[in-house]
Amino acid sequence: MTSKKKTLLFTALLTFMIAGSAYRPPDEGMYPLSELKKVSLNKAGLKISMKDIYNPDSVSLVDALVNVGGCTGSFISDEGLIITNHHCAFSAVQLASTPENDYLNKGFTARSREQEIEAKGLTCRITESYEDVSDKILGVTKGVTDPATRIRVINAEMKRLAAQAEAQDPSIKAEVSEMFIGKAYVLFRYKIIQDVRLVYVPSRNVGEFGGETDNWVWPRHTGDFSFMRAYVAPDGSAAKYSKNNVPYKPKKFLRVNANGVNENDFVFILGYPGRTFRNRPAQFIQYQQEYLLPYVSNLYEFQNKAMEDAGRKDKATELRLATRIKRNANVLKNYRGKLKGLNGLELTDQKRREDADLANYINSNVELKEKYGTLMSDIDNLYKTIYRDAFREMWFTQIYGSTSLLSVARQINLFKASMSAKPVSERARFYTDSVGVLEQKLRTLYESFDIDADRTIFSRMLSDASKLPASQRVAAVDKKVMKGFNGQEQVDKFVDATLQYTRLKDQAYVFNTLMKSAAQMGSYNDPLLAFEADLRSQIDGLRQERERRDGLLNKLMGDYVAVKEKFRQRDFIPDANSTLRLTYGYVRGYSPADATYMKPFTTIQGVLEKGATGNPEFKYPPVMKELWQKKDFGPFVKKELNDVPVAFLYNLDTTGGNSGSPVMNGNGELIGVNFDRAYEATINDYAWNESYSRSIGVDIRYVLWVASKVDKADFLLREIGVKL
Structure with a gap:
């Protein structure tokens, strides 16, 4: 049977299974805030109101989101505590490390605010508001026929509008983002927090377990998480690192649900995905x-x-x-x-x-x-x-x-x-x-x-x-x-x-x-x-010559998307461009090859099994084996597995920049942290398909188990309201 016939057969079987269950396949797309009205999340499994996710007139879940160091993070306490990926904190931990204090390999735990150390090179960016400025941007191109001149006037107008917004409100950072090349532009206003500190980073053999052997691979057993804290000046304004600064009070922080999720549960992500290129020729x-x-x-x-x-x-x-x-x-x-x-x-x-x-x-x-x-x-x-x-x-x-x-x-x-x-x-x-x-x-x-x-x-x-x-x-x-x-x-x-x-x-x-x-x-x-x-x-x-090409490409791609929308008789979701997006789907395994099915959860048992192979990238803290043998899982055990789930799969539409994004359940509660995709889903930047596009998150139960049982960081669990 050809690979194309196998794909058709699998798709048919998948359709049959979906028709006979409560499972609903997600729509392709990373939805900007302006496009959320096109998504039927409540029909898909969302139990809260859409306005609880984004409400321009009130506080909502998007107010708990931050862009930190090119990744996504989320506030999980009213004291500015942020959870994100281990690899997103990696550079800051490296800069804080010395041969004498090797935080990069041994990990770091600040058991008091005074022990928290500067995360050099990292800042937080919080989306305050957005405004469609397409008419203003494209208005300056009327009558401009030279491609190089066209791209120059577009870039100049983007900078002018951003500067104008910053002049009107000096407390924000403004940026105009191109949503559709040559066609749609949005002005975003961001609050920038300049003082970010490391709070808790697990050892490298937890946060990077599997190394390059497991990178972009499922099954995965990586505890890819870390905790930081945002600080501001005593008056609440953004300020560079100073001992006088105080923890930032976010408008909103996410509640952590230590019970996690099950297979086929509805989940969604808010985050800052980098770039995709699906609307290209x-x-x-x-x-x-x-x-x-x-x-x-x-x-x-x-x-x-x-x-x-x-x-x-x-x-x-x-x-x-x-x-x-x-x-x-x-x-x-x-x-x-x-x-x-x-x-x-x-x-x-x-x-x-x-x-x-x-x-x-x-x-x-x-x-x-x-x-x-x-x-x-x-x-x-x-x-x-x-x-x-x-x-x-x-x-x-x-x-x-x-x-x-x-x-x-x-x-x-x-x-x-x-x-x-x-x-x-x-x-x-x-x-x-x-x-x-x-x-x-x-x-x-x-x-x-x-x-x-x-x-x-x-x-x-x-x-x-x-x-x-x-x-x-x-x-x-x-x-x-x-x-x-x-x-x-x-x-x-x-x-x-x-x-x-x-x-x-x-x-x-x-x-x-x-x-x-x-x-x-x-x-x-x-x-x-x-x-x-x-x-x-x-x-x-x-x-x-580069400007000429860029200007010509800008115009051609705008026309390409416009006529393709007419041809397909539907609007497209803009390609990802590091602006805040929502994607949704379900916890679900997949079949990457014939006669192979990948279950959606891994466990601590898998960590130990990989460790027994002798591969140096599969080393883990020895205390893990002792705890597992005693079945000392605390309240974080998944009963069906009789183990603590480490990582899980879901069919959400993600890409680079979604690292650290909070994975939330139907109630908008944090149940995991996104950190990777399966190898077959690396192509997500160019194309997405429910049959092979799977993203990977670290299960919140593993995060909490490692923090409390392995590194004795119970103070974190108390701060985020998780009872042992």
Whole structure:
């Protein structure tokens, strides 16, 4: 039987099972607040009012949501306590760790407010309100025919409206988000909390149990949770970290239901999903499949090996590079999962057929043909130019993030250029006013810098550039590296000489000497700065063409969605774009392969079974085995399993950014924390299907069991109102 026939058979069986049960399949989509009126949640299983979820005139569940460090979190007490994922706190825990206080591996528990430590680099963003500004944004494009000019005026108007909102209310941060590319825009107002502190983070062998072996895989046994606390100034205003700050009093916090959920129970998520690309044509999917996904995954695999090798020198280096390695590894496995999904589903071909049907629809209608007759060919021609420069563009996108010292050089060169642009009489003042911002940027870069890792990765990047086709050359590499080029030896020679000579690798010199005065900064130069300047010169020279393409794409995608809605005779849900969304569904297992069914719950028994395999990524705190053997589960046992559920599956529509999102039951109570998707669901960014799209959450019962039984953090349970 072909895979397509198997899929049809499974779908038919699934339909039969659904028809004979109370189970209702969810609708595809991550619904913005403005689209909630289109969702029949009460019919699906919601037991509270829709206004309890979002009410612009009163307090509702959305007021308990925060965006923290690019993830989602939720308030679970009136003292600003936040629950989110372990991996969302990872970078802050890494920055707080030292070889003497290795919180990253051993975990951290603050048993009093005084012991809570700053979560460096993390802030909280709370959605205050939103406003549709599509007419205002698109109004400024009337009469504008040049694509580059069009995108510039759109971006300028987005910034103007955000600045206007902030001027009207200085206490908020405003941002205009593009909901449909080239078509719909919404102004969001956010409250920003700048003082976030770590409260409780389990040990790494709980919070990252399974490591990369289990990442994006089901069955999962990862306790991916952590607790933070938001602080503000005594008057309630946002303030940077200070001992005088007090816990933030949220308008709303979620109630924790320690009883958890059962299979087929209705659940929903509120969160800040990153980006999806479901309303794009076949050419976009082809670009992902043939260019971006393989390039980045292969590059990140190389980078991680280089950083892991460097980390073997000593514990301090290992800790310093840990966050970069973890982020790369997560993207790497995600991208390879997407490639597997794209190949398996033949999504590009499917999109081509859909686009061909759309073209026929346009051509069959005189009015549509007059307005959109060249739409599909224009899209195709645009992507041909994008493919033509793809490898150089990807190289430029990755080069600064690959090599920390090159990013340091970029920041210094930009600062010097800004200072040089000022009249001589104003340069000293500019330096005094701006050097603090530069220093902060550089300190962030140096926090994850290692010279050996930089050397290896820089050499790889230059070697890749040397092999680009004639039409995609990197001028700085040809100028500095390719003279008398004799292969990798020449690349290594250039890298060694450049890194040996530059003093940017010496943090003490940079902060204590180079940044001592405007004169010192202005007069300093070295080969790395010169190489970066040449790089940036070509990037700047290509900007006009990129703006032309972006502007043209913006207009074409707006038309593409508009005519596709007419063709399908329905409105689309906007792609995710880091704004607050709702998705709903049910606790449910799935069948990823023939004769295989994945149950929706894992247990502590599974933790112990994996630990017995000898894989070092499956180590766990020894006390867990003792507690399990005694059946010391407290009130957190799931009777049907005679065990504590660790993680669970549900068919909600999620993507990156939903990490840390609260999973809630029909009463709006917290019963889990979302942290991942099954491997088959990595393709969610491009397509969603109830048969294979499964998200993974850590069960609140496991969170509470680990906190109380393993780490003796009963104070947390008392704060959130859970009785032992």
